[in-house]
Every structure is written in C-alpha cells, then in structure tokens.
Amino acid sequence: MDIKKIILASLLLLFTCISFAQNAYVKGVVIDNENHPVSDVNITCLGNVAQSDANGVFEIIVPSNRKVSLIFTHISLKMISLTVSLKPNEVFLFNPVMNNSEEQMGEVFVSSKNKKRVQGIVTVEPETIKKIPGANAGIENILKTLPGVNSNNELSTQYAVRGGNYDENLVYVNEVEVYRPFLIRSGQQEGLSFTNTDLVQNVDFSAGGFQAKYGDKLSSVLDITYRKPTRFGAAFEASLLGGSAAVDLVSKNKKWSAVTGVRYRNNSLLVNSQDTETNYTPTFADIQTNVNYDISEKWQISFLGNISQNKYLYEPLTRKTNFGTIDKPMALNVYYEGQEKDQYDTYFGALKTTYKASPTLTFKLIGSLFHTTEQEHFDILAQYRLGNVDEDGNVEDNDFTRGIGSQLNHARNDLDALIANAEIKGFKEWLNDSQLEFGLKYTRESIRDRVVEWEVIDSAGFSINPPLQILPENNQPYQPYTGPLLPYQDVRATNFNTINRFSGYTQFNKKTTLGSNQIWYHIGARFQAWNVDGVVEEGKTQFVVSPRAQFAIKPDWDMDMVFRVSGGLYHQPPFYRELRDLDGVVNPNVKAQESVHIVLGNDYNFKMWNRPFKWVTEVYYKSLSDVNVYSIDNVRIRYIANNNAKAYAQGFDFRLNGEFVPGTESWVSFGYLKTEENYENRGYIARPTDQRLKFAMLFQDYMPNIPSVKLYLNLVYNTGLPGGAPAYSDPYLYQSRLNDYRRADVGFAKVFVDSSTQNLKTGWLKNFKELSLGLEIFNLFNNQNAITNTWVRDVYSKNQYAIPNYMTSRVFNVKLNARL
Template identity: 20%
Template structure:
C-alpha cells in the first residue's frame, strides 16, 4: 500500500539532477503585465519546450549550447523570437507578447477540468505537485483525490467522482485507454495506480463534460500525456524501506530510451509495523518500464511506452459467510500495458495523431478452497486528424476500434463450476470543432458515436461547452453532454442482454486567476439512466439483469490555490458538497451510495526551506460519514460511519554525494494515529445473530524512508 512512495523522492532526485542543464526561465505577460497562461515556449529547431503556468512563469531546460533562438507563441498574440547564447547555468528571459490587431483574446473552457502541463487551460497541478503531496504516497490518484469533485474512499484507493462509482472514471495515456490502471488487491485493502507520475508532463483531470475525443466513461476522465525525448543520459538508484529500483537512460538530440526495474518486498516494513491482518506471504512485486522516443523528420514524434508488473501475496481474511473465521486468500497478478503513438504536422494547419495500445491483465485468486482465474485482453487503435483553419477556428475528427476479450474460470475443490468467455468489439467515431467569437467567447461542440457488437447497441453522444471572458483574469464556463459506457466485465459474464449505461452532465464554472493565485467554484447536475440492476441473492440468474436503474448527483465545489502570499509556501484548499442517490446493481431502493460522502475537504501545503535544501509538506483530509447498510434493521443504507480525518506529512532533503545530486525522503501517514472506520462487514454468529466487524486500515499509521541517487 506504500510501495509507490519511492516515486516522489525519485522524481525529486531526477529534477534536482536536471539543474545541471542549461535553464531558461522567466515570465510571459501581455503589455499590461497579465500572465499569459499556457504560452508555448520552445528552442527553435528542437523539441525542447514547455508552457507557462498560472502566474505566466516558465522553466525551459535544454542540452543545446551556443546561439539558439527561443520562440514563444500564444493564440491571439504575435509570435515572439529571440536569439541568445547558451552555455551553462540559468538564463532569465522575460517575454512580453503583443496582441494581434485582428485576433481575439484567448478564452478557454474550464468547466469540469483541472489540468497540469496542458497548454490550453489554467494550470492547477504540476507533475511535481502530484509527487510531493504528502497524502498521495507518490500516486497520481492519491494527488487527484485532493481536488474538488473527488471523494475520499481510503479503503479502496480508486477515483470516485461526483457520486460516480470507480468504474465510471477512466484513465487515458496519450489519448488511449488504460483498461487496468490500478493494482490488483483484495477486499478492504486499497489499490494504487500502476504508473509513476514522472512519466508524464501533462495531467488533465476532467470531472465532467469532457471532450468528444474520449468515451466509455460516465463520470470522469484522467488524461495523461507522456514525456518527450529525455534531456540527457543518466542512471539512477533508489534504496527504500520497501525495496530497491534502478534506471538508465540513453539520449541524444533526436531519440532516447529509458529502462527502469523495480523490486519491492514489504516483509521488513510490515514485520516492524503492527498489522490488522496476518500475512502468510508478504506482498512482493517486480516491475519494469521501457520508454522510447524517436523524432521523425522535422515535426514527427514516435513514442513507445511499455510497463510490466507481477505481484503476489497471501493473507488471512475473515470469511463472513462462515462466522468470520479466518480464510487464506492468495492473489497473483501480472499486468502488461504497451502504448505506441505517432504525431506529426502535415503543414497548412493539418496534423495527425494515431496510436495503438494493449492491456493484458491476469488475475489468479484463491479464497479458501475456491479458485478464480481471470484474463482480460483489451486492444485499442485510434486515429485523429486536426485542421486549423485559422487561429480562431479548428476541427478535429477521428475513429477508434477497441476489441475487449474477457475470460473467467471458477472452481471449488479443483472442480470446475463455471467458465465464461466473450469478446466485445467496440467502435467509435467523433468530430469536434472549436471557435473563438466576439473577442471574448470560446465555443466547443462535438458529437461521438459508440457501438458495441456484443450488446448490439448504437448511440450518439452530443457535447457542447463555452466560456466567456469577463476580464483578463476571470471567466465563466458552462458545459453539457451525454456520456455512454459499456457495463462492467463482471456483469457481462452473467448476461449480454444489456445496453449502454448513460449519464447526462450539466456544469457551470467561475474562475479567477491572478498573481499566482487561483479561485474557482463550480456547480453541476448529473443524471443517470439505464443503470444495470440485478437480484443480490440470485446474482447468478441472467434473467434478473436489466437496465432499469437510474440516479442523480448534484453539488457545489470550491478550489483555492495560493503560491504568492508567503514566500516559498504553496498551498491549496478544496471543498466538495454532493447530494447523490441511485438505484443500481443490487440496491433495493434509491439511496445515497457508500462512495458519496456529503462533504469532502482537502488542504495541501508545501514549504521550501532554501537554507536547508529541504521541502516540508503536509496534507489534511476530511470527509463526513459514509452510508452503509445494517442487515439487522428493516431499512436499507440508513446508517452513517463516523467522519474520516487524516493528517500526513513528508520531507525531502536534497544534497550532494560524491558530486552527484541525491535525495533523502521520509513520509508519515495518519500523524494523529486516528482510527478511521470505512464501514462494516456483517456476518451471522453461531446463534444466527448478526455481528458487525469494523472496516479499518490494515495499520493506523504508515511510514516510509528512502535515499535516491542520480549519476
């Protein structure tokens, strides 16, 4: 559960080592001094580039030397170019862009979206923010859970957004879906994300109303953009309280390849910290990641990403069907994800992006005398073409093909009970246009088609959004759209006589960005239709499955970030209110689900102490009680757990070892040693009476220590 912590310190080491490169930094503003968020800055003739953040600040690193031309561009402004001499160290270059006389101001739709590293919307989180959030344990999803719209469900670890179940939130890497983005786990133990945040330069979290270029997600989309060509050759080593890792990168001007190998064994850590569960085999994980980049021609870029993980553990878990007696659960999982993309510019405003991705996941679970073997193979191919007719109008269109194969074998005492196998070929097409109107209005509209040959269902999903610039620092945005999703594999293994589930989003947003501060508030309403329902007792009966469920979610969200008021202090606060009810799955009536606490609050702070070369961080998380069902009462889901609260802290110390940059990192979770109760499992005792067992963390507090070296 903590094996991702190393990613935070590893990336800090990588970042610190990169300081040896030539660095160009500064601010990009208009003539009035207003920051031009998202301005693209590049070393002309290379692929070294970056974009300006919410304050207009940018940091551009390059290995090039001598006379080089720095170019900056932003929609609605004249291009900027300046030739400077690059040698070593840091060069400060402040840029003032002039507005085009015949162009409009850049207005961007922000309704439903938080972005990091994106060139078109306000930046609220950077990749380093994700890694240094104390409560995130180096996990992308842990950091996203500090943003409004998310619910803190600490016993699960996945994303739950605006009253939606975890399966309604999908992850995309370079535009392609990741079928199994979370680690495999057992009940009441949280899963983690499989991928290191340092692999990505852009992180877009859309909590609703997202682009027609993405589908199959009822609630939200986490859109990740991988890094480009590595800036230099290097290798690294990490030694941690939970394992070791090593990496090596080979790079030149036009290509790079990186390989990382990880090994984690939690036996030393879990043996030292008191555990709720008895481990028969402590968690052990082996993983490797390969990232290749090759520049093709002047503008083309070929990217390859491949990750493999293999994990195994065995623990005693209460069998609630047998008076909560201890039952051994053995879990083996292997996961392969590969992603190959190519992007290029054809000139005259035309560009293309195409790619393929493969997810292969094998899960072998042995609870007691039972055995469940599952294999899921998901392949996706996608192509999109964009035409920019002018700086104020463009159209993007594309198509996808995604076959999904699922197989499951269930046996008891080595005797096969059932075998399930099916393939669903999903096809989709989309077209979307963006336009700037009246110097202050941005409009985006599109439509997406979805077809499943397994379900025999075809749908069209229109989507639209707009933003109005009220002043250079503030705007309002609205968005609406229809979203469809194929029912989960675990439902389709019983019957294929189902249709797409459906959600309709309505969102309104107000945002102010000024002087390294950002404030935004958003209201939304989400309506669910065609949700899958079945009988909880006779879940195996395919005739009892239907699309008769429905529901809604509505709420208010507030976000504030301040990087200016206190020197070297960066903090943000988010608040979410949600009112959600649904009738789906085995629910007997329309109620608030257990993953939708009414109030969620997060506060994240990071303080850099220059004299000590140390960054200190802290995260506070709070959520009101979650609904749960007590089967000994006649009412359904009528009780609430106590409130959830957590305070986590971390520290990173950067130092030199044999002339090389190194990082010492430590983290502590649940500083207050609070017992958080996530719900209850019920079972009948020997007398047939219901008994309740609290669902809590396997250990109240977590600790991590590691040292990371770059060479």
C-alpha cells in the first residue's frame, strides 16, 4: 500500500477518535486558610489551562474515562495536585484550600453523579450529617429537612414520606435491608437509629418513583453504604446526651479492613424538659462493625454486624399542663404511681460476597439474620384534677373542680422475632451504555408474640365503659347501673406465626441519545409471593407483580437541566405489624396494599454569585387501593388489618441547595401534600399523615472575622397533623388536628483543627485531623409542640378536653468532636 495512503488513513482515524471523544469537567472555588477566595490560580491538565477569577471560581475541561492529574499553582501559595477519573460529561465539584506551608496531593475516583441525578436520588454528604444539630442527630435528622419528608417528633428517628407512614420506608445498609424493633410506641423509647453516622461513606435517598431493584414498599428508599477504610483512623464524640467512638483498621497487605463503632445515648436531658416530672433512667447502646476481605481482584467478602440494647425505665411522678384560652386558662394536674420497664435487644448479622466473573458481569450473594427480643411491661396509675388556673398558674383551690378521675394502664407484652434472608443479585454491563440487573430473594419471618394490655378509666367516681361494646345505658347516680364492669380497653392475644416470602426483580438500564439530547431509561419489574402459617385460619399464598419505569432527558441547551418521569405499580405485602388487628389477632389473608405512582421532576443546575446551585421540582400523584387503614399514637401504628379502603396522595416539592456561603452546602425545601382515604365507602377523610405544608431550612455559615467559628441551623415548620381524637374513636366523627409543628435547632462550633488547618498546627494539636468544641441549642425559640392529646372529661358539662402532650422545650448541649 502507498505510504501516503497509510498516513492519510491514520490521520483520518485519529481525527475521528478526537471528534467523538467525550470530556468531563472539574469546577469549583479556590479558597485560602481564611476562607477567602483566591484569584489567578493556574489550573493545568494535559495542556488545557484555566485560571480562577476574582471570586476564586474556576472551570476546566478534562478527558473522560481515563486517569488524569490537575495541577493548581499560585505565585504565593503552595501547589495542589489532584488525580481524578471521570465519566463522560461528569461534572466534579472541587473546592481546594490552598496554603503557604505545604504542598497537597490527592486522588479521587468518582462515579457519574448524572446517574443519581436522572434517577431522582438525593445524595447527602456524611460530613453534613455529623455537623447539623438535632435532638436525635443522625441521618434521619437530615432527611426531615428534605422535601416530601415529614416528622413531628424530635425524639423519634421515624419519618413519613409523601403521605405514607413509618412502615412504608425501605432502609438498606450495604444492600442489606435493616429492621426496627416492633413494640416501640413512643419516640422516647427509640434510642439509637440503626445507622451509625461515624461509619457512613455514602447516603442516597429517593422519596418516590424508585426503581424495581429496590424492595416492596410504597413510599421511599434510604440506601446507605458504609466506609471501606484504606488507612488507620479513629474518631470520637462526647456530649451531654452520650458519646460514640469509631476506629478504622487496615492490614499491612491491604486485604483486610474493618470499621467499628460503639455508641451510648441517654435522653434524660431531653425528657426532663417535658411537663411530666419523672425518675427516668434510659440506656441505649450498640456496637457495630463492617469487615471487608479482598480474596482476590475478582472476589471480595464482607460482614456487617450489630448488637444493640435499649433499656427504658420510666417512673412518672407528677404532671402539670396549662392550656385553654387567655380569657379562660385551665390546667391539668396529674399524680402518678407505678412504673414502666421496657427492653429491646436486637442482634443483626449479614454476610455478603461479591464475585466479578468478567469485566462486565458481577454476582453478589447476601445472607442476613435479624433477631429481636422485646418486652413492654408497665403498671401506671394516673389520678388527675382539671380546673381553672389562678395567678400563679395553679388549679384554684377555691374554685369548683371541672374534672376529677383516674386511669390505670397495664401491659405485659412480649415479642421474639427471627428474620432470615438469602439473596442473589447480578449485574451485566454492555459496551453501549446499557445494563441488566436481576435478583432473587427468600425471606423467612418467625414471630412469637404475646399481647396482654388493658386500661381502666374512672371519671368523677364512675367507671367508663368500653366504647365499642353495646352495654346497658349508664345513668348513674340517678339510676343504678346493672351492666358488667369492664375495662375501657382490653387486648389479649397470643400469636405464633411463620411468614415465607419469595421475591425477585429484573431491570434494564440504557443511556442513549435523541439527536443531540441525552436520554436515560430504566425499565423493570418485581414480584413477591408469600403466605402466613401458624394461625387458626390457614393463610393462602398470595402473589403480586410490580412493573416500574424511569425516563430522563437532558436537552442540548445552554442551561444544565434534566427532566424526569418515573413511576409504576407499587405493592407492599403486609409485614407482621400490618397483619395484627386492633384486638392483637393476626389476620393471615391481609392483601398487599397497591399504589399506582407517578412522579414528574425537573433538575436545574446553575450559578448564582459565581457559586454552584441546584433547583429541584417534583410533582407526584399516588392512587392507592386495598388500603390497610391505621391510626398513629406517638410512633405506634395500629392497623385494622383488612383491605377495605382506598386512598390517594398528591402534592409537589421544591428544593434549592447550593453554596449560599462559599465552601458550605445549605438548602431550603418546601412541600405541599394532600392525602385522603375512603373506608368502606363512607367518604374521603384526611389520613393520619396528611401533612399539608412543610418548610425546612438547613444552613451552614462561619463568622467572617473568625472563620474557625462555624454556625449550623436546622429549621422545620410543618402544619398540624390529624390525630387529636380519643383512642378507639371513629375518625369520621373526630377530624381535629394538632397544632403546627415549629422547631429550630442551632449549633455553634469552634474548630481547632480541620482539613485546611491540620498542616499548620504544632504540639499536641498536630495529632488530630479534626478537633472541635460546640454548643447546641435545641428548640431555640422554645416552641410548645404537641405529639398527641390526652382527653379528660368535664364532670359538669360532660365535655371532653384535649390536653396537649408537649414535646421537649429549649435544651442546651455541649459536644466535643475529634478525629485522628
């Protein structure tokens, strides 16, 4: 062949490759040790050169799908070297801190953030979770500031998403589903969330329209990945609410690694701020570990383990609650006898192995075991007096008493549950940006449960009959009562149940183009078959199929914008608590609740003040059938255990997040929700989670003249929930709402050492990577938020008064954080 033709063909091939090469982008803000922007910083990468402007902002194009190095240089500051490997069109945000003492080198490998962006997944940075104050700090504390997520209980880690309840949220840690204790009825009893923030590497959250590869729940997915350490490290935290410690260990040959955390918590500081005076001795403790072993480049194995013990000892003494109006203030005084002893011991272990059969084919085998033993024992006698309030805020002695009576509560509830899972998952990738995911899972739930629970109510010397039974009319003292004396509530049942479940999924993912526009779609389906054994009435095997799909498009516009539509058919087969009716008896043939769900979303990245921001909008609608109606008392959910209702949920959510302050991420979210149910065709009424309006703000800042002093603000406002009705009342007759929930938690931290100052410290401080001392103020404005109402009868007017059960008042906390 002619040498000229060879050269010409080679040049043509080279030109073609260059023409079709795709790039990625690195952008951010360069700051110095004082958090001031640095201008005229030169950034170079393989011949490409960029420079930061007067505000420290820079952007540079880098080749994708290869490992490249970026060099940051300045005439008076030391060099920074960063090595990255980015996907095509990936935008990597990097905010370097340049100093004049030591050169810095780092290497990161980031997966495409576009992948999560087109799926509608919110990613929360672990550092943000650790810093933001909250009465129950942790991942759930941050989730409650996101749009569509609601909670009116700062003592609880449970949350509701877009009209669903606490039982409708999936939680995964390292792809393993985790469970909560069953018998908890109060946020005070919860103690610690399963997730240990000190061990977390990545947090992803979807508020709806999630993919088929996730499990069978109706509302949301929280997907958490624990850290796989690469070198030794240690961290600890201490505060007036407890403490925690974590350690990272790595073997010399780098094959073994482990991260282990220990936590202890005592909520006495918070509970002592409530209306009820108590002898309160709670202890919540756990130990958790994630161990990894690389057998070879193709085969890895890991173990996730957790042991926790929650002891709740509660001896109420007195309670005084003022309520009513300015013209007619009233007070409730209660005197208690008795105590409550609860204990929840949980043991969890999961073994996961990953085998890379080829560069494009991966298999995972996961086995897990969850065991919980729980007891809820109490005998509490409450004697109350209701009356007008004098100038000192006490019930007037010289005025008539409006109500007087007593209430005796008794429980001997015990539960033992063993849940075993075995699952195989596969992932196949093709060269044309498409993947196939599939999985098969078997679950066996063995639950032994004894319920003995009753309540006797005496009002003005007369026993109150149960509301759900037909008894002779009680006209005392004018006529003698001839009917039986019965407790107001009486629940007795013993259940020994085994539930076998088979589930699986198949999902196809594809990225392509439509003209110059980028397209992503995910199409899949789930199935589940289950049956309930161990009841008088044998449960029948049930089967459901749930097709789901997601579609996203990124137009070829100057604006960086993505449009999404997702949804499908979602089923939630009943878990044990959903099978148990108000009498404590298991109904084995409760069907799966079904939801037709659609979500429309828009994601817009832009710059404001030369800093990155994101505006996210989502509109959603759910049409639910075979609904299992429930009521909520604090965090306890009680189901009717049938499928005689239908419901809907609709609303929209907004979120604006970005660097309102350079180098820190903050956000503001707003949501509107309306959800109603129709039980046995009686008409639509508000569901217990009908949280109409929600506003939240998470804000991080620092003092301009003292940048080492940081400020963190967590603010939530929710309109009132339904649920102000007496126990066992007909919700169609009682549709009152609780008052609005308003709470602001603020934290101040003096940072002695962090990533920007570590190399400048001398003496004992140089041993720390991070060190800070902070002051937290919970419920900054001392808002009185109620979680439920106590109903007391007026002996004269025969009315019932709703006395709010207030949550925590203003509380101060001191916290020390350190990392080696």
